[in-house]
Amino acid sequence: MEMPKPKTIFEPFRIKVVEPLPITNPAQRLQALKKAHYNLFTLPADCVTFDLLTDSGTSAMSSTQWAGMMVGDESYAGAKSFFRFAESISDITGHLQVIPTHQGRSAEALLTQAALKPGQVVIGNTHFDTTRANIESKGGIALDLPDPSTQDSSREEPFKGNIDLAALRATLAERAKDIAFLIMTVTNNSVGGQPVSMENIKKTRELLAQHKIPLFIDAARFAENAFFIKRRERGFEHRSIKSIAQEMFSYSDGVLMSAKKDAFGNIGGFLALRDEGLAQEIRSLMVITEGFPTYGGLAGRDMEALAIGLQEILDEDYLSYRIRSTQYFGEGIEAAGFKVVKPFGGHAVYIDAGQSLPHLKALEYPGQSLSVALYEHIGIRSVEVGSVMLGRKNWETGEELPAPKELVRLAIPRRVYTQSHVDYMIEIFGYIAPQIRNLPGYRIDYQPQFLRHFTARFSPLR
Numbered sequence: 001m002e003m004p005k006p007k008t009i010f011e012p013f014r015i016k017v018v019e020p021l022p023i024t025n026p027a028q029r030l031q032a033l034k035k036a037h038y039n040l041f042t043l044p045a046d047c048v049t050f051d052l053l054t055d056s057g058t059s060a061m062s063s064t065q066w067a068g069m070m071v072g073d074e075s076y077a078g079a080k081s082f083f084r085f086a087e088s089i090s091d092i093t094g095h096l097q098v099i100p101t102h103q104g105r106s107a108e109a110l111l112t113q114a115a116l117k118p119g120q121v122v123i124g125n126t127h128f129d130t131t132r133a134n135i136e137s138k139g140g141i142a143l144d145l146p147d148p149s150t151q152d153s154s155r156e157e158p159f160k161g162n163i164d165l166a167a168l169r170a171t172l173a174e175r176a177k178d179i180a181f182l183i184m185t186v187t188n189n190s191v192g193g194q195p196v197s198m199e200n201i202k203k204t205r206e207l208l209a210q211h212k213i214p215l216f217i218d219a220a221r222f223a224e225n226a227f228f229i230k231r232r233e234r235g236f237e238h239r240s241i242k243s244i245a246q247e248m249f250s251y252s253d254g255v256l257m258s259a260k261k262d263a264f265g266n267i268g269g270f271l272a273l274r275d276e277g278l279a280q281e282i283r284s285l286m287v288i289t290e291g292f293p294t295y296g297g298l299a300g301r302d303m304e305a306l307a308i309g310l311q312e313i314l315d316e317d318y319l320s321y322r323i324r325s326t327q328y329f330g331e332g333i334e335a336a337g338f339k340v341v342k343p344f345g346g347h348a349v350y351i352d353a354g355q356s357l358p359h360l361k362a363l364e365y366p367g368q369s370l371s372v373a374l375y376e377h378i379g380i381r382s383v384e385v386g387s388v389m390l391g392r393k394n395w396e397t398g399e400e401l402p403a404p405k406e407l408v409r410l411a412i413p414r415r416v417y418t419q420s421h422v423d424y425m426i427e428i429f430g431y432i433a434p435q436i437r438n439l440p441g442y443r444i445d446y447q448p449q450f451l452r453h454f455t456a457r458f459s460p461l462r
């Protein structure tokens with residue numbers, strides 16, 4: 001008998017432990033919004049039915065990871081769990097100097113503290129918000145050189161996460177001596193979770209090598225990136241995910257990672273470096289804020305779970321489900337009548353709020369407006385990635401500068417929600433689509449100087 005090619009994507013796991021979802025109605029949610037000053041970061045989680053705020057630290061761990069938790073070695077120094085953690089990381093990255101940190105941004109803080117002088121430039125394919133904040137708070141300049149194809153959010157290009165090599169070449173010709181290092185973020189979170197090609201990483205490496213500038217990879221979603229390379233880049237069709245990841249890292253001088261993403265961790269991060277001297281310098285800095293170099297702010301059991309998670313995520317059946325189910329969600333939202341960023345990225349669907357709500361100007365924060373509406377009507381917590389998160393205020397003149405795009409991100413926690421959750425959300429997207437042109441703009445009533453989106457307060461313009 002010929003087998004059909006089923007369209008249904010089933011989750012490649014079964015569920016052993018369940019957690020009830022908070023069920024609320026729109027009136028209760030509006031109440032909660034007012035109390036939270038319309039900032040979804042301020043909402044208590046028990047008011048949220050579908051928490052798509054982030055895929056960070058929200059993964060469901062496997063039974064193998066939980067079993068690992070039980071054998072975690074909690075010795076202060078030289079715990080067995082540290083060596084298993086370091087071995088798992090070195091196996092994939094090829095770098096032998098492994099430094100655990102409590103999460104990704106502390107790896108960024110340590111790297112910028114050790115390797116960046118005030119006034120120096122750090123180039124990126126697009127710096128993640130905490131990376132940018134760490135660079136700028138050390139007096140550095142964070143320079144983004146995204147691929148020009150990202151300007152058109154509906155253009156289908158396979159590797160929109162790439163760095164703009166022409167712009168990189170020009171920047172190097174002009175000011176190579178000012179550049180401290182380059183961070184390549186895979187996948188490129190801030191442009192929509194878009195992948196970076198192997199060729200782009202390799203060419204970047206070659207250009208930097210001429211000036212002896214180090215290349216670091218922000219590996220938060222390295223496995224999703226490797227999967228996209230396998231599916232979209234010539235010559236990688238038959239390679240294992242692990243060997244693709246190993247090749248990506250072979251072009252780097254170091255890797256920094258938030259293990260709350262592609263390591264199925266609820267907390268954790270690390271630096272993995274080639275240069276022993278730099279690693280030593282960081283180890284002497286980290287004892288002040290992170291902890292002893294063999295635990296770096298993590299419990300032994302956390303390192304154990306991460307060591308397992310990092311290998312588990314290389315499973316192609318998992319990655320294929322992951323990427324396909326993200327696409328399925330995106331296709332449903334698009335069919336409901338929203339403008340979405342194409343092609344769909346790995347960990348999230350991005351709605352183009354600027355295009356979906358054309359009646360609002362950038363500084364009326366259309367992304368904020370849409371994300372508030374998605375919470376009120378569907379119970380979804382999303383995050384604005386537009387002029388609230390990436391725009392800035394000139395604190396001398398008081399002028400607000402918009403971001404280039406107004407997006408709303410719906411991040412998908414790993415192995416957490418099922419297809420019926422997704423189908424339910426898509427159904428309500430269909431109900432609210434005809435009304436989105438009536439949504440109000442917002443103004444910012446309060447904002448801090450760094451990472452303002454976490455604590456800013458808003459009110460609707462009408």
Ligand SMILES: *Cc1c(COP(=O)(O)O)cnc(C)c1O
Pocket residue numbers: 056103104105106128130131185189218220257258259260261268269
């Ligand atoms: C999440 C993330 C970080 C920061 O990591 P935390 O663990 O949240 O501190 C850095 N870079 C990228 C690309 C990320 O997605």
